[in-house]
Structures are given as structure tokens and as C-alpha cells.
Amino acid sequence: MKVSLNWLQMYFSEKIPNAEKIAELFTSHSFEVESIEKISDDFILDIKVLPDRAHYCLSHRGIASELSVIIGKDIKHYPYFLPKLKKTKTQLDIEIKDKKMCRRYIGRVIEGVKVAPSPLWLKKKIETLGGRSICNIVDITNYVMFDLGQPLHAFDADKVKGKIIIRRATDGERITTLDGIEVKLGNDNLIIADEEGPLAIAGVKGGKKAEIDAKTKNIILESANFDPVSVRKTSQKLNIKTDSSKRFENELSPFLADEAMNEATSLVYEIASGEVGKKNDKYSEKAKPWKVKISIKEISLILGVVIPKKEIEKILISLNIKIEKKGENFILTPPVFRLDLKIPEDIAEEVGRIWGYEKIEEKIPIEKGFKPTENLNFIFSNKIKQIFSEMNFSEIYGYSFASSGEVELENSLTKEKSFLRANLSSYLNEKISFNLNHILFEKDPVKLFEVGVVFGKNTEDVHIAFGCGFKNKKFGDGKKEVFSVIEKIFNILGIKETVEKAISEGYLKISSVDNNSIMELKLDFIIKNSKLIPSLDLKTFISKEKKYKKISHYPRVIRDIAIFVPFGTKESDVNLQIKKLAGDWLLEGPILFDVYDKKDEIGKIIKHSFAFRLVFQSHEKTLSDEEVNNVMKKVIEELEKTPGWEARK
Amino acid sequence: MIIKEEKKGHIHPITQLLAESVSVFKDLGFGVVEGPEIETEYYNFDALNTPHNHPARDMQDTFWIKPRSKNLLLRSQVSAIQVRYMEKNKPPFKIICAGRVFRNEATDATHEAQFYQLEGLAVSRDMSLANLKGIIHHFFQNLFSKKVEIRFRPSYFPFVEPGVEVDVSCFKCVGKGKECSICKGTGWIEVMGAGMVHPEVFKSAKVDPKKWKGLAFGMGFDRLVMLKYGIEDIRLLYSGDLRFIKQF
Numbered sequence: 001m002k003v004s005l006n007w008l009q010m011y012f013s014e015k016i017p018n019a020e021k022i023a024e025l026f027t028s029h030s031f032e033v034e035s036i037e038k039i040s041d042d043f044i045l046d047i048k049v050l051p052d053r054a055h056y057c058l059s060h061r062g063i064a065s066e067l068s069v070i071i072g073k074d075i076k077h078y079p080y081f082l083p084k085l086k087k088t089k090t091q092l093d094i095e096i097k098d099k100k101m102c103r104r105y106i107g108r109v110i111e112g113v114k115v116a117p118s119p120l121w122l123k124k125k126i127e128t129l130g131g132r133s134i135c136n137i138v139d140i141t142n143y144v145m146f147d148l149g150q151p152l153h154a155f156d157a158d159k160v161k162g163k164i165i166i167r168r169a170t171d172g173e174r175i176t177t178l179d180g181i182e183v184k185l186g187n188d189n190l191i192i193a194d195e196e197g198p199l200a201i202a203g204v205k206g207g208k209k210a211e212i213d214a215k216t217k218n219i220i221l222e223s224a225n226f227d228p229v230s231v232r233k234t235s236q237k238l239n240i241k242t243d244s245s246k247r248f249e250n251e252l253s254p255f256l257a258d259e260a261m262n263e264a265t266s267l268v269y270e271i272a273s274g275e276v277g278k279k280n281d282k283y284s285e286k287a288k289p290w291k292v293k294i295s296i297k298e299i300s301l302i303l304g305v306v307i308p309k310k311e312i313e314k315i316l317i318s319l320n321i322k323i324e325k326k327g328e329n330f331i332l333t334p335p336v337f338r339l340d341l342k343i344p345e346d347i348a349e350e351v352g353r354i355w356g357y358e359k360i361e362e363k364i365p366i367e368k369g370f371k372p373t374e375n376l377n378f379i380f381s382n383k384i385k386q387i388f389s390e391m392n393f394s395e396i397y398g399y400s401f402a403s404s405g406e407v408e409l410e411n412s413l414t415k416e417k418s419f420l421r422a423n424l425s426s427y428l429n430e431k432i433s434f435n436l437n438h439i440l441f442e443k444d445p446v447k448l449f450e451v452g453v454v455f456g457k458n459t460e461d462v463h464i465a466f467g468c469g470f471k472n473k474k475f476g477d478g479k480k481e482v483f484s485v486i487e488k489i490f491n492i493l494g495i496k497e498t499v500e501k502a503i504s505e506g507y508l509k510i511s512s513v514d515n516n517s518i519m520e521l522k523l524d525f526i527i528k529n530s531k532l533i534p535s536l537d538l539k540t541f542i543s544k545e546k547k548y549k550k551i552s553h554y555p556r557v558i559r560d561i562a563i564f565v566p567f568g569t570k571e572s573d574v575n576l577q578i579k580k581l582a583g584d585w586l587l588e589g590p591i592l593f594d595v596y597d598k599k600d601e602i603g604k605i606i607k608h609s610f611a612f613r614l615v616f617q618s619h620e621k622t623l624s625d626e627e628v629n630n631v632m633k634k635v636i637e638e639l640e641k642t643p644g645w646e647a648r649k
Numbered sequence: 650m651i652i653k654e655e656k657k658g659h660i661h662p663i664t665q666l667l668a669e670s671v672s673v674f675k676d677l678g679f680g681v682v683e684g685p686e687i688e689t690e691y692y693n694f695d696a697l698n699t700p701h702n703h704p705a706r707d708m709q710d711t712f713w714i715k716p717r718s719k720n721l722l723l724r725s726q727v728s729a730i731q732v733r734y735m736e737k738n739k740p741p742f743k744i745i746c747a748g749r750v751f752r753n754e755a756t757d758a759t760h761e762a763q764f765y766q767l768e769g770l771a772v773s774r775d776m777s778l779a780n781l782k783g784i785i786h787h788f789f790q791n792l793f794s795k796k797v798e799i800r801f802r803p804s805y806f807p808f809v810e811p812g813v814e815v816d817v818s819c820f821k822c823v824g825k826g827k828e829c830s831i832c833k834g835t836g837w838i839e840v841m842g843a844g845m846v847h848p849e850v851f852k853s854a855k856v857d858p859k860k861w862k863g864l865a866f867g868m869g870f871d872r873l874v875m876l877k878y879g880i881e882d883i884r885l886l887y888s889g890d891l892r893f894i895k896q897f
Contacts (some may be wrong), residue, residue, distance in 0.1 A: 031804075051708075169692045305777075409712055
């Protein structure tokens, strides 16, 4: 919710802290401040008010009350100037047909108003919050909503035929909203109607029929309270979300309606003049105060710290909570609009957050009564992952969504993702082929695995899938590699069955697509058939400090370099030299791929030849052959400066 | 001379961080549990004090399974396991659960429709907010090699009260660095939601809230991984791209 600093200041006699300080204070004690924006001579704080505090903090006064508790300064109260009541020509009759959906309805007629553009101060207040100034009457209703949190509405009294009826719509009844959109209503929707039909969607949006316009002379002010669930249902079903529906769906106390009516009346009289009629207040479900019982001990137990009794009392009093002491217990009566203070835990939170969470000292709990059992899925899957990695298979995480399967989603985002995957093999196969486009040497295999959940008709199981593929048939088809890794896993985990038997009995599925071989089986099969629970050292999983580099999508340029060096020269030294000289565009390598020892006539090694592959790539552009050639030229030049080092042609 | 083949296969960074995290919690006496990815609306929401038509449901967008009448969904939070576990296991206990969760949101560099969460739940006669602080600080201290601080900010989740957001001090800039891309100069990174188990959740599980106190915490794991390594796009974690995976 957008909050104006100047508006907050109105609630205090002394100067309040600046926007940044207030944001800090709120963040520590109340709610998150998402941003601070300077708009001319004001600051707008965007405060994230969550559902628990939305009952009272979707208003400047609510936010000001929070601030007052934190900085320890009282809020100023403005008396409303209510003029002498007149007998109006329009009689306002109100009938609430559904008392559960409408707990309170206050209506008031004001006759002889002058509808006009709002005075500058009011315009400014509305516009600073990002709203649009419409006219004085409408702006007043919005002003009071942003000030006190109670949404209001104003009708043109002359356009209202007969009494005001708050009732459910009949199926198929229609209303044209203030936006000019025709909306079809149903029996679930509460409406404000006159004897002719709907005037407004209760708590959500007003209708065009009784709209305030420049010719309006007489108005009906509405300050009401509606059941949160029905407003939310209506707002969602009709897809109309407004500042008004937001406040009602988070539940407001009916208590607020009267005060808001007073403030609105006072402002209308001041700004638009007119003759103010009597209030007609139909209040069926009266806001009843409630009590919460809590002991100092309980507060200490929940927070884990002992806060002096006096401090606790001070905090509760500053929150306007009435305290009755009964021995070790407090019997508390929260203000009737604090719908979030219902249970002792709510009170503990108030005390803790105002006192300051930073003051709570941390304590590691010592609980001896619990002996955790080992989770087999976790142990086995991680052990298997380790074995895979030792056999050079790398892990991928795929998507649970698929374009086909046994389980369908009701509301997926796209067609390709409207099912849940029935196997891991399909995605794995795709990824093997994808990665074969980026191998370094033509004969290199791509070996991947995944451990994850797949979905059947009424089941979900953890599967293991693994595969190996080659770019060309002549290098292999992956069968050897997948067989050898699963045999190793069976071996290490003491699996009773043989791989062949598992395949023939259908527990282990093997598929061959192109030059990729993929196997898939249930994790359960391994756990059930394993003769032992493997030992697992979790601390070995995390690899040392790795530096991650963004992947460039520009093409790579591959270069090989072979170099003769004197006998005894270490490959790692040559590697290091080349790496240093190759520059910033070197993405991978140097990778050693060939070694040749040149011997003399009697078989003694006189020199070594090391062949390295280098991969170049830029994050900014496609590298040209020329650019890379220049780098290679320089590398060779530098390398050959070392005696005995000679590049091979 | 034999050319050594490329050293080892690479384990996914989420697996790595999860393994390390579990090891820290195991040292604190936590046990590992798991829950289903397809959940009932009851365990995912209602049992966690989030009834139908409560605004708190807006805090998460749900994937529903066909047919809608079955009230099955892809779990939107690992917390769904809390009442499931408590129905079958009496306190005291300390458990953690890591798993995939799903949110029906548009995807971009920081949002995916699926991601990982690590959730913890500890119930005993006298668990408190001070214990929550202790456990969480201990965890982050062990995860990052340098000294880190944590702080609690008041927040709201339907299944805890008091509810807090947990921030960890920015490990990159270590303080109020205005240029820091990670914490945007605040010096803090939001990492977790946490709080004391709400009595309604205990009641759903038929555990007496007068006798038992619980603490719960949950964190988005992908985000933690991305922060730790400086990964710029969450979708890379599910890309199956070796150019990405082999960097870990």
C-alpha cells in the first residue's frame, strides 16, 4: 500500500523521522517497505501489508498508529466537525436482506451539494498516491478510505428509486459498472439495489445508474461492512479487484463504519456544503469485543526470553489493549478493529516485535527425546549419485512438466507443459543429444543421469534414469557404458538380482534412440533388493570454491596446438604457459589429448610432444578466424622463446 | 603415456547444497523426511490454517490436477508435510524435508514454475523463537565460510505465529555497500520464512498446543544456490546443459 509521509505527519504534533528512518523502523518492527519514492515535497513509501495486518493497516491512520507505538509518540486525534442535522426531503429507507453478507449499513442523505473539482489539497492527496481526482464527492470517499481504511460510496440520491436494499443478485441480473462495463451477476453476489435494480456490487464497485455527475444535487453516502469471504468470492468470480474489495476481503471491523461516515460527512459539508440529514444505521452483527488470556510466563516461553513485566505492559498499553490482571495472568481486551489479535500467540508476537527481535538471544535447543531414523530414499539416491559421478556421469534436473503423460494439469501455463512426466528417459535423451553439440572432441560421449519423481495414474515414484550417447555410431552407442555403470551400482549396493534379470523382469528398462542408450528404473527396486544400507559422507558432496561463469551463446572457435619439449618437461608446465598466454577469450583448456615420446636410435626418449585443444569464445561477439589465429600466433611465438620448445606443424 | 579421461562427472549444485545443508541439520539432531509432490488441498492449505477463500491463498499460485473435483494439486510448499508427519509421529521431534514445489507463475530469470525448498519443523515442550534464531544462525554460519549474522523481521504466514522473515548478512559486500548487486546496498539478503507453529496447525494434527511448542522454517533453495554462485538465471538449473553443470 502506498503511504504518503506528509499524510502520516498530520497524525503527529512533533516531526516524525524521515522516510528512510521510518522504513527502517517499520522493517524491524512491523512490515516490509518495498520502496521509497520522492514525489515533489512528499515521500511515498510502498508498504507491504500482509493479510494479518490488513484489517487495520490499509490506511494512513493504521500505519500512523504503528509508527506511534514504535517511536513512542501519541497520535493526534482530529475532532470531526459535524454540522446541525436537517430534515432532508429524501427519506432514506434501508433494508438488509442478507444479514450475514452485510453486517452493517450506514446511509446518509446530504442535499444541495455543489459537485465540483476538488480543492487543491484533496487533489494532491489523491494524486500523490497514484490515484485520479474525479470530483470533490468521489475524492472524499477515496480520501476517507485511504485515511481510515473504510471504503465508502456515494450515490446520486435522485437516481435512486425508493429504498436501498442490500440483497443477493438474482441469477442473470445485470449491472453496468462505473467503468461502463456490463457485468452479469449471480446469486452469490451481494448487491446494493434500489426498487428498480442493482446500484452497486457491494464492497467491490459502484454502478453507472446512480453515478455522481456534475449535475448531482443530492447524495447518499454509504459506509458499510460486508462479509470478507463473499466479497472475495465475488471479486474473483467477476474479476474486478478494487481498493475497496481488497479491504473488505481482508476483513474490516464494522466498528470503523461509523467513524468513516463522520469524517466523510464533515468533509462533504466543508467542501461541497449542503444540508446534512440524519444517519440511518442498520447494524445487525454488532462488533463485539473479545478477551485474550495470557501469562507473562507464556510470553517468555514463546519468545524464548524474559521481558520485564513493566515493559510488556507498556507495549500492550501503547497498542490500546486493555489490561486486567488476574494473578499471573493478563486478561486482555484488544481494540475491536484489531481482528488479528485473537489468540495468546498473537499477543506474544506484538510484544516480541515491538520490543525488538534483535534483542532475543539465540539458543540452540537441546532435545534428547528424539532419535531420527535414517531416510532410505535420501541415503540411497545420494549414494547412487556419487557412484554415477565417479563413473563420469553428470547430473541433470529436468522438468516435471511434459507434453504427454498419465496425469494432466487443470491449469497449466502452456500446452507443452500440461501433463506431468511419466518417465525421465525422454528428457534425458533430449539432453544427451543437445549436449553432443557442445562436446570438445568428436569421439567424446555425453553421460547424464537424473533422479526424480515421475507420475503414473495414481502413483508417484522416484526413478533413476541414466544414459550415454555419441555423436557418431562409429564411436559407440552407449550400451557398454550404461551397462557398466548399473553393474557397478548393483555391485556396490549389494543387489541380489543381476542386471540381465532386472531387465528381463521389466524392472530395468533400456531404450536406444539414435546413438544414445538410456536406462530407467525405480529407486525402490534398488532399496528393496539391496542387502545393505550404504554409508554416506554428505560432507564430500560440496566441491571446493567454484567460480561460475555465464555461458556465452556466441559460437566457439576450436584450435589445437602441439608442441615439442625437451625430455623431462612436465605437461602441466606447458599447460600453464599456454593458459597464461591464451588471453581472456580462452573458454576451455588447454586440454591434453595426445602425447608422443620421440626416441633416439637406442630407444632413449629425447623429447615429448604434447597436443592440446583450446576453445575460444567471447561474451560480446562472434570471434573471427583471423582474431583467433592472431592469438595462436602470439602464443606460439612466446612459447618458442623457451629453448627446446618447438611448435609442430 | 595414458591420457587421463576427464576427472569426474558433476553433481548438480542443488544436490550439492542440499547434501551440505542436510549434514548441518543432522549434526543438530534433525531427521530427514519426504513428502509427495502431488498433495491434497487439505494438507497443502487447510491443515496449515489457510482455508479456502482466505486472502493468504493469493500468496501462492497453485497448479491443480485434473479433475478439479479431486482437490489435488502440485504442492506449493514443502510445509504441506507438517501435518502429514505429525499425524503419524508424536512429539518431540526435529525433522527437515527438502523437495520440489510448484507455483503457477510466469517464468523469467528469477522465477520458475518449479523449484526446491528446504523445510524444518521442530517440536518439543519448550521450543521458542530464541531456539529458532539459534538453529538458523548455526545453519547459515556453517553454510558460508565467513562470519554471517541473521536478523528477524515481522512477517506473516498462516501456519506460524509469531511469523518472521529471516535475512542473512550479505556475504558478498559484508555491510552496507551501495554498489552491491546482491543486496542492493541494504547489507541483508532475504533467505527464509519462519515462525512458531500456529496452534491451528497443531490442532489439525491432533497435537495439544498447550503441551507442545514448535518452530518451523522454510527456504527457497534455488535462490540460495543462485546467490552463492552468482548464477544469473534460475532456468539454467533445469536446462540439462553440461556447459552449466560442469562448472560445479
